[in-house]
Amino acid sequence: MFSSWILLVIIFAYLLLLFSVAYIAERKESQGRSLAANPYVYALSLAVYCTSWTFYGSVGKAASSGLSFLTIYIGPTLMAALWWVVLRKIVYLSRENRITTISDFIAARYGKSLPLSALVTLVAVIGITPYLGLQLKAIMTTFSILSGRPEGGHVAGWIISLMLGVFAVIFGARRLDASERHGGLVFAVAFESAIKLLAFLLVGFFVTYGLFDGFSDIWNRLAASSRVPDSVMQLGEGSAVSFLEWTSLTFLSMMAILFLPRQFHVAVVENYSSKHIRKAMWLFPLYLFLINIFVLPIAYGGLLLGGVKESADYFVLTIPLTEGYPILALIAFIGGFSAATAMVIVESLALSTMMMNSFVMPALWGMKGMKGFHAVILNTKRLLIIGCVFLGYVFAVYIGDFYSLVDMGLKSFEAVTIFAPSLLLGLFWKGGNSKGAIAGIVAGFAVWIYTLLIPALMRAGIIHKGGMLDAVFSSTLLNPTALFGLEGLDRWSHSLFWGMFLNLLFFVGISLFTRQSETETRQAIIFVDSLSPAHFEPQRRPRSVAEIEGLLGQYLGPSEAREAVGGYLAKHGLTRATVAGDHLGLLRDEAERILSGALGTSISSLVFQEKGVLSPGEQARLSESVRRISTNLRLSRQDLAEANRQLALLKEFSENIIESIPLGVATFDDSLRVSSWNMAMELITGVEKADALRSGASRLFTCMDPQVFSPGFREGEVTCKRQFDPPLLLKGYISSLTGARKGYVLVFEDVTEKKKIEEELFRATKHASIGRLAAGVSHEIGNPLASISSLVQELQQEKGSVFLKSSLTTINQQVARIARIVRNLGDFARIYERQRVPTSLQDILENTLDLVRYDRNFRKIEIVTDVRNIPQLTIDPDQMQQVFLNIVLNARDAMPDGGRLSISVRQVDGQVEMVFSDTGQGIAPDARDKIFDPFFSTKGPNRGTGLGLSICYSIIKDHGGTIDIEPGSDGGTRFVIRMPAG
Amino acid sequence: MRRDISLFLFLLGVGLFNWPLISIFKKSIIPYLFIVWLLFITLIRVFVTLSEKEEGDR
Missing domain, CATH: 1.20.1730.10 (Sodium/glucose cotransporter)
Incomplete structure (x- = not known):
């Protein structure tokens, strides 16, 4: 218990x-997964x-x-x-x-x-x-x-x-x-x-x-x-x-x-x-x-x-x-x-x-209008x-x-x-009407109450026997368990027999002798003829092809009917002469289906069964009406089809344009879900179209600063930092979609290369101006300086005081220094003749390193070289050695307490790449942009003219190569020179 | 599923589960009823499966 x-x-x-x-x-049902x-x-x-x-x-x-x-x-x-x-x-x-x-x-x-x-x-x-x-x-x-x-x-x-x-x-x-x-x-x-x-x-x-x-x-x-x-x-x-x-x-x-x-x-x-x-x-x-x-x-x-x-x-x-x-x-x-x-x-x-x-x-x-x-x-x-x-x-x-x-x-x-007689017969017999159904159900219900409910209530003691009731129930005719004297049946069979008998009798009898209303007739047709065997057993009432076409043409018009029948025959590989048996039935079904589109299932079924529910006059009026509607529909369909075709072409055209332009274009709905994503956008973001269409905007632009897409953003430059590739500089534009489809359009333009070229152009222009200035200055200063130098040397030959001798030596040293600067200026302005001959870079590098190897400042620096098989380049060996020497000396200055200088030379993608990596103090990011500018130096006063790297830049550019500076992996600096291998 | 097959199955069932056929098996009516019941269900299933296949082929 x-x-x-x-x-x-x-x-x-x-x-x-x-x-x-x-x-x-x-919940599943509401999500469409019933x-x-x-x-x-x-x-x-x-x-x-x-x-x-x-x-x-x-x-x-x-x-x-x-x-x-x-x-x-x-x-x-x-x-x-x-x-x-x-x-x-x-x-x-x-x-x-x-x-x-x-x-x-x-x-x-x-x-x-x-x-x-x-x-x-x-x-x-x-x-x-x-x-x-x-x-x-x-x-x-x-x-x-x-x-x-x-x-x-x-x-x-x-x-x-x-x-x-x-x-x-x-x-x-x-x-x-x-x-x-x-x-x-x-x-x-x-x-x-x-x-x-x-x-x-x-x-x-x-x-x-x-x-x-x-x-x-x-x-x-x-x-x-x-x-x-x-x-x-x-x-x-x-x-x-x-x-x-x-x-x-x-x-x-x-x-x-x-x-x-x-x-x-x-x-x-x-x-x-x-x-x-x-x-x-x-x-x-x-x-x-x-x-x-x-x-x-x-x-x-x-x-x-x-x-x-x-x-x-x-x-x-x-x-x-x-x-x-x-x-x-x-x-x-x-x-x-x-x-x-x-x-x-x-x-x-x-x-x-x-x-x-x-x-x-x-x-x-009556209260339906009520609030x-x-x-x-x-x-x-x-x-x-x-x-x-x-x-x-x-x-x-x-x-x-x-x-x-x-x-x-x-x-x-x-x-x-x-309910059985009125419902089941109502499904298969059109003759029943509501009067008969009501009478049948009332009769059946009365029998149920009289033969089952009342005896049960009496047995339960809820209705008490006695008096008139007793007399009625005990009579031969009205005994509820043996109605009209019918004995020998169990109570269920007894009630069922009388209930069904009277129910059917009233239902069928009254239905047969009273008229159906129009609504009842229509409902009878709808209920009895739906899913009728005619839908499933077409072979029962076959007709000839001409007859079917004629019947169809009566309602749709001859040309539509001919077209429909012809289409069916062509689809099934038949000719009018060979259609027979099952095919004829199926053709009839197809015609009925076509007609049901205009007349409804029930009526079209009646038309093909020729039940005669419509008088000839009504048939004629219906035919005319359907024909008119069909003609209008056909014209509307043609217009619609043409408009559809134009729309499809326009859609295809605009899609092609969007797909082929070199700008990344994406559209979003108002809940920021991607609705279109072109090929350029795939290249820029690395996200494929199929993946993008399943995602929201926030998941797609992970390479960018999320603040960029703040509500006020309309236009601006964005940097996309990619995992394996160099970062991209993009120019982004966002605008709202107008019209029925709310949302946004995002356009990205890749300006990385453009920006680089702009910077190169700016630098080259600057160098050219400074070069012209340097050429003039070195020429104008060089000549007087030569005179001063020779005069000082002559005066040194003369006898004089110690102070005079010492002063002349100092003057000579300073003049020599000025001469060196003027020479450098001349180098920068490329005032020397270029002599380009096929040269081994390896030899130049070895010569350069020989020059510095015994310098005491290099004692603490480990120099590691990695020179692979590289072809000879047509270059000016002296200028190239000057470039190498400048970079190596810069590396030395960057590592006063020692370190490692790695030099690698190799051929990459048709170019010779030379990389000089030091482990020095590195160069600040804001200085990196100006490092190749003339007279820019990070070494402090009296430690350089600020022309060394600028000269290197000019020499490499003059040879058709590039020189870049990057932060080194060990905190130092990397100079990367790329020269054409041909 | 064809209408005549449904009707055939129904009439077969009515015959199998009613007098006079069941009076023949009066002595062993319980096993008769249960076995015939199961066979009848199997028969419906066979016809249903065949009609599904037929519809699929079409």
């Missing part, structure tokens, strides 16, 4: 799980048919009246074989006509009759409420059994009813949905179907193989026992179930699987695809088969273990409990609970929708759902005790079977 609180907590936890399952499924749109989920959701009546009641029925319980499942299995014909048609019609309940379906078939819809709803509510109550009664009873407290069941029932009502409101009426499709709810119902099947199989397996030694053991013990009479395990004469009762119950359950409001809801309204029906045709019967495998072992096992058939309804629960397996009993309880809750939720939703459409909406329709009308409708529906659940609860508490589980279920089956 479990305490009531623990059970309530378990129930609450289970419902929470159910909420989660439904919520997840609903879990419910699946044939297996569809088949499982159909198993909402298996309620607590199946879970508990089947065992009870098997123990008390043998095999009749099987009819409840064999009936739906037989009906499943017909689903492709019947259910598919209902689904199709419901979808086409936006029908969401069985009452609307029947009403729509008979001219959208509101009284008929209200009547069907009334029958369903009265007929189904006991069934709803049955589920809550099962929950309350099993709760009491498990908790051992009979009084606790009602309280638990109240709480659970409220929870189920809330669940149905949340997942069935959170918003108004014209399609009434609820993916979350359906998935939760399918989930519950799986739970109840597993729970039942577990208990069945436990009883059969845990408590007994398999099926044969149970049968053998039964044969030896007197607890179960043989008649229970047989059918027909002398058994608990007559063949007639068997057939009646099978028929009732065949109807129930189609017409119970919850079955109509899950099978029709919640159907996502007609293909799912095909799979469900065998999956659903298989489910029924599996859930019934252990019914007999549990029923007979329970009896053999000492149980009595009066309490066999709950053997599934009581056997594990009495055998000392409370956890298994709890699993069985959850299985039964899931069976009951699924039914309560879906049934209350279906019934509330029926009541809403049939009673509430017509009553409230908040939408909220009124929604809240009314929610109240109706909760009302339905609590109606079932009231029934379970106050009347339910008088009924067994089976009684309640079968009464509901009988009630919904009342």
Whole structure:
């Protein structure tokens, strides 16, 4: 036994799980990844048919009246074989006509009759409420059994009813949905179907193989026992179930699987695809088969273990409990609970929708202009759902005790079977009308009340016999269990016979002798002819090609018809002479399909069947009208096609331009997701178009400073620092898109090369100006200086004081210094003749290093050379040696405390690359840009003229090469010289 | 799935699960019902699969 609180907590936890399952499924549905749109989920959701009546009641029925319980499942299995014909048609019609309940379906078939819809709803509510109550009664009873407290069941029932009502409101009426499709709810119902099947199989397996030694053991013990009479395990004469009762119950359950409001809801309204029906045709019967495998072992096992058939309804629960397996009993309880809750939720939703459409909406329709009308409708529906659940609860508490589980279920089956004649005949017979349907349903309902409900209420003591009633019920003609003296039938067959007989009699009779309204005729055509065999069996009414073309031409015009027929023949490689048999039928189908585009499916079908619904005059008017419309449509289509073609060309043209321009172009929508990305943008960013289209802007420009794309950015220079390649300098422009498509256009122009050339040009111009100045200065100063130098040398030969001698020596040294500067200026201005001869760079380098090798300042410097095989270059060897010497001496000055100078010479991409790397103090980034400028020096006063590197630059440029300075890897400086190898 | 096959299956089922056929198996009605039930489901499945294949081919 479990305490009531623990059970309530378990129930609450289970419902929470159910909420989660439904919520997840609903979320997936809203994301377009529906879990419910699946044939297996569809088949499982159909198993909402298996309620607590199946879970508990089947065992009870098997123990008390043998095999009749099987009819409840064999009936739906037989009906499943017909689903492709019947259910598919209902689904199709419901979808086409936006029908969401069985009452609307029947009403729509008979001219959208509101009284008929209200009547069907009334029958369903009265007929189904006991069934709803049955589920809550099962929950309350099993709760009491498990908790051992009979009084606790009602309280638990109240709480659970409220929870189920809330669940149905949340997942069935959170918003108004014209399609009434609820993916979350359906998935939760399918989930519950799986739970109840597993729970039942577990208990069945436990009883059969845990408590007994398999099926044969149970049968053998039964044969030896007197607890179960043989008649229970047989059918027909002398058994608990007559063949007639068997057939009646099978028929009732065949109807129930189609017409119970919850079955109509899950099978029709919640159907996502007609293909799912095909799979469900065998999956659903298989489910029924599996859930019934252990019914007999549990029923007979329970009896053999000492149980009595009066309490066999709950053997599934009581056997594990009495055998000392409370956890298994709890699993069985959850299985039964899931069976009951699924039914309560879906049934209350279906019934509330029926009541809403049939009673509430017509009553409230006058208020449709009222503010908040939408909220009124929604809240009314929610109240109706909760009302339905609590109606079932009231029934379970106050009347339910008088009924067994089976009684309640079968009464509901009988009630919904009342809809069979008007619905099924309405699908295949056009003659029925609303008067006949109403009369038939009223007659059937009256029989149901008189032959089933009143006797049941009398047996329960709710209606008391006596007086007039006694006299009526005891009479030969009006005895409710032997109406008009018909005796010998069980109560189900008796009620079914009279109900169906009178229902059919009134329905067909009145329909035949009263006229259909125009709306009824139209609806009859739509309902009966949709998915008619003519759509699938074209071979039945073959015509000649000329006849088909003529018929088509009558409505579309001869040229259109000729074109359509010719197109079909060409597509199938046929000629008019060779078309016969199947091809003729298929051609007829194609023509009907083309015509249905103009006339609609039903009318085009009629045209080809020549049903004669249109008079010759009407045919002529219709033909003329359709021809006019077709002509207009054809012209519009031609204009549209031309406009489309032009648009496509324009699109292609603009796309080609954008793809081919050397500018990176990307467009973004207003949520900054990429909508286009051209090839140049791929090259600039290194991000491929396919990757870019899947990403947001923030992920694409990782090489740039994110601040660049601040809200105010419209135009500016951006540096893109790439991982493996040199950085790119880009000029970016951002502008907003105008028009219907909001967003932005980003254009990037790669200005790296342009910028470099601009800098080169600027430097070259500067050098040229300074060179001209230097040439003039060196010429003007050089000549007087030579005179001064020779005079000083002569004066030194003369005798004089020590001071004079010392002064002349100083003057001479300073003049020599000035002469050196003037010479350097001359070098810079390239005033010397160039002598370019094929020279080995290796030799020049060795000569240069020989010059400095013995310099004491080089003692602390390690010189490493790496000269690969390089061709001879046509260069001026002296100038080149001057370049090398300048760079080497600069390296020396940069490493006063010693270090390493690495020199490598190699051939790279058709150029000779010379790299001088030192480990010195390096050059500050802002000085790097000016290092080749004349007179710029970082060595301080009196330590250099600032012309050395400037001369190097001029010499290398003069030889068609480049010289660059870069930061070294060890913090020093790298000079990279590239010369053409040719 | 063809309409006549559906109708055939339905009528076959009605015949198999009703008098007079079930009266022949009165002595062993339980195994009869369950075996025939399973075979009937299998038959539906076979026809459904065939029709799906046929539709796919088309």
